[in-house]
Amino acid sequence: MDEYVKFIKRMGVVGIANILISLSGLIFIPIITKSFSTADYGVWAQVNTFVSLVPNFVNLGLPYTMVRFLAAEKDKTIIRQSFYSMMLLVLASTVIVSFVFLMFSNQIAGALFDGSMQIMYIVIAMSFFACLDLMLLSYFRTFQQIVLYSAFLVLQTYIGVVLSIVLTWMHQPIDVVVLGRFFGFFFVFVAMAILIVRELGVTTKLKSLREELKFAIPTVPNNISSWVVDSSDKFVIGIFLGSAAVGCYSPGYALGNIILMFLTPFAVLLPAVLPEYYEKGDMGTVDTFLTYSMKYYLLITIPAAVGLSLLSKPLLYILTTTVIADNGFMITPLVALGALFMGIYGIVNNIIILEKKTTILAHIWIAVAILNIVLNVFAVPYIGIYGAGLATLICYFFAFAVTLFYCKRYARLPFDYKSIVKIIIASIIMGVFVIFANPTGIINILIVVAVAVAIYFAVVFLLKGIDKKEINLIKGMI
16 A cells, blocks of 8 residues: 555646646637637647657657666666667657658648648657657656656646747737747757756667567557547548538547546556566556556546536637537537546556557557548548547447456456446436536636535545545545
8 A cells, every 4th residue: 555655646746747738728729719710720739639640650669668668677777778779769760750741741731731831840840859758758757757757748738838829929820839839849858858868878889679679569550549549530520521620629529538637647657667566476566556546547537527528518618619619519528438438448458568468459459540530431521520529439438348358368357346336426416416507607617616526525425435544545645
């Protein structure tokens, strides 16, 4: 339990960072949607979607591999040689892909960015530093320097957002506003590189990465396929329905996807913590980490999914325009439920990763990606953006269900079924209150949310969904 208290404290730091990152999006959405056309906002969404794709294949799966192979390593020489070998390989890969993007820049800009070559060039530069940033962030994650990891994530986001807001207020066009995001990636890269070089020093001796690449390469289809499910829907909508439809779809999607914000602390820390116990054969501690992580994740995300789904329309009226809110509010419940399943997947898949069976995850996500593309291509032209939301839900559920099937072969599934039932009951009672309250306006929504949270936790405590040992754990953590 002491180990889990330390884990929870570190998780709290990552959680706060991700709340701040999510808030940055909520701050910027009303500014950009009310300063630009829906089509321009759609281009902004496409920029972020594109930049989120590139590291999934350019980094060759090495950021996650660094965590798996170096988290328990104590020899600084091995760490230094492994880190620089991985960085050099990723740098070479990034340069090659950047040149490929330049070769096809006219076609990409025409398909995604309304033909703006200026945006295309900024996106290429942004993608370059996004790939390198991910490797440097993985260093801090690997060695559990969580404060630095979280601080750089927040800085990367807020430097970009603040500069973009300033450019928006200066009435600059969207292809200049995008430049603000680039500087967020660039400045954080410089700061992280300086710190890591000071800590590790430099070396000309490199390490063979044969074993690491054997682990890493199968995760690339997994990463790309995961991106396809997360983000390709915006590309499909843009191709079939245009940038304005992407602009209507993206805010509702972003609101529902807030659920995955609560997964991030577990996804960041569990892969760095569990290998040490797994290598010692201490499966009891591994099971404890996974079980408590699953319970606390569901304790927060089930009521959050209910609340976001019911409050989607009034929230979008506040954050965006009437056109976006009226057309996009039904996307939120579809994405929120899908994200809930995706979060469960994100915790249980650690069982497969500990067994180094990454090819299983690769096969799952290739199948999910194909399913997602097929569903989007057939659904979007007929039922519009709602087809994309439904495709997201179906694909997340499929990934969740198949992963559970394979995880059962290697370990006990980390579910406390009695607690889950109590959480669902409390969430339903809370949801009924929100429906009857039917708030409009920011003040009323905040009041209803506060009362709903109080009702939810009161019911959870009455049903003994959290026991005294867990309450004492939380008190000790604070």
